[in-house]
Structure formats: structure tokens, C-alpha cells
Amino acid sequence: MDSYFSTGTISVQAILETSNDEMLVAAAKTGEHLAFSELWNRHSKKTFSTMYRITRNRQDAEDALQDAFLKAYVHLKNFDGRSTFSTWVTRIAINSALMILRRKRAHPEISMDGGAEGETWQHWEVPDRRANTEEHYARSEREHHLKRAIRRLRPALRTIVEIQQVHDTSIKEIAEIAGISVAATKSRLLRARTVLRRSLG
Known part of the structure; x- marks a missing residue:
């Protein structure tokens, strides 16, 4: 730490604890691991x-957390400070969490119909085993096309859609998770829904 912080008679830990995030990021970029x-x-x-x-x-949350901070550490030099460090690492973590859930969920798709008062979107039902082959195939094709269309959304819209679809999350909770306003969340969901409808014809 001596290469970055001038300690004098003050402990390194005291300096760290009184430094703001911008100072810590700058120090970490020079290789100061304690920062x-x-x-x-x-x-x-x-x-x-x-x-x-x-x-x-809990385990998935811990895995996403560890993955996010590892990625943040590896790519710290690319952090330009246009957002806070907290916002930046949270975005990385959200993407990590969603990636984990994509791998775990067999049928992650959603319909484009709003729920009560437009608060949520409803999950498509998984085709049951009694469904005939033709119906099953048609539904699988529809799910495939929707999944591909979601992947093509720009990141800001895709993230909001994927957060919402995980547990049929309310708009208020999506906003809290994403760190944006309720109004911005509603706007992004509306834009995403419009783009998806256009993509799917």
C-alpha cells in the first residue's frame, strides 16, 4: 500500500476506511489489493x-456474487467512472445471476401479455405430456423464437425483461433490483414488449 497511500503514523486500514470509492478504485487499478x-x-x-x-x-446468490467481483477485479481497468462502483458491480452481478438461472431453468420464457394492472407478465405453461406432438412442437417453436428475440434486445431492455420473468416479479421490485425508477422500469418493459411483438410478427 505504500506505493499509493502515504500512511505516516496512520494505519493503512484507517486510510482505507476513510477513503471514498473513487480513491479505492484508483488504488486498486494500480495493484493495491487491499483497496x-x-x-x-x-x-x-x-x-x-x-x-x-x-x-x-443462497448458493446461486453466492456464486453470482463471487463471479461478479472476480469479473470486476479482472476488468477494473475498464471501469471509466461514469457510474458508481456499486452500480457497476451490481450490473455485473445481475448478469451473472441471470446466467445462472438460464442454465438452471428448462422453460424460462414468458408471454407478452400484461398481468393485473400491467404489473407482471404471465409465464407460459410448460406443455404437459398429454399434449399431442403437433401442439408440443408448435409451442416449443414459439418458445424458441421468443427466447431468441429476447436475446436480441439491447442490454438495458433484456435485463429488465429477464429480471421480471424469473419469478413474475412486480415492477416495483424490478426497479429496486435494477436501481432505476418505477417509471423507467415501466418504460423499458413497454419498449421491450413492443420490440418483441414486432420481432415475432
Whole structure:
């Protein structure tokens, strides 16, 4: 730490604890590992809470958290400071959590019909084994096309859609997880729904 912080008679830990995130990021970019550890200490608990709200599984939340901070550490030099470190690492973590859920869920798709008062979208039902082959095939094709259309959404829209579809989450909770306003969340969901309808004809 001596290469970045001038300690004098003050302990390194005291300097770390009184430094703002911008200072810690700058120090971490020069290779000061304790600075990044302090960023972890400050933000890991809140980030884990967000991951748990998405995954509703402690192990998945922990995996997403670890993956996010590892990616943040590896790519820290690419962090340009246009957002706060907290916002940046949370975005990485959300993507990690959604990736974990994509791998786990056999049928992650949703319809484009709004739920009560437009608060949620309803999940498509998984075809049961009694369905005839033709119906099953048609539904599988529809799911495939919707899945592909969702992947083609720009990131800001895709993330909101995927957060919503995980547990039929309310708009208010999506906004809290994504760190944006309820109005912005509604706007993005509406734009996403419009794009998906256009893509699917």
C-alpha cells in the first residue's frame, strides 16, 4: 500500500476506511489489493442481497456474487467512472445471476401479455405430456423464437425483461433490483414488449 497511500503514523486500514470509492478504485487499478478488498467489504453484502432477491437461492446468490467481483477485479481497468462502483458491480452481478438461472431453468420464457394492472407478465405453461406432438412442437417453436428475440434486445431492455420473468416479479421490485425508477422500469418493459411483438410478427 505504500506505493499509493502515504500512511505516516496512520494505519493503512484507517486510510482505507476513510477513503471514498473513487480513491479505492484508483488504488486498486494500480495493484493495491487491499483497496479492492475494502470495496468488497463495503458492497458485497448489499450485492448479495440483490442476488438473493433474483435467484431466491443462497448458493446461486453466492456464486453470482463471487463471479461478479472476480469479473470486476479482472476488468477494473475498464471501469471509466461514469457510474458508481456499486452500480457497476451490481450490473455485473445481475448478469451473472441471470446466467445462472438460464442454465438452471428448462422453460424460462414468458408471454407478452400484461398481468393485473400491467404489473407482471404471465409465464407460459410448460406443455404437459398429454399434449399431442403437433401442439408440443408448435409451442416449443414459439418458445424458441421468443427466447431468441429476447436475446436480441439491447442490454438495458433484456435485463429488465429477464429480471421480471424469473419469478413474475412486480415492477416495483424490478426497479429496486435494477436501481432505476418505477417509471423507467415501466418504460423499458413497454419498449421491450413492443420490440418483441414486432420481432415475432
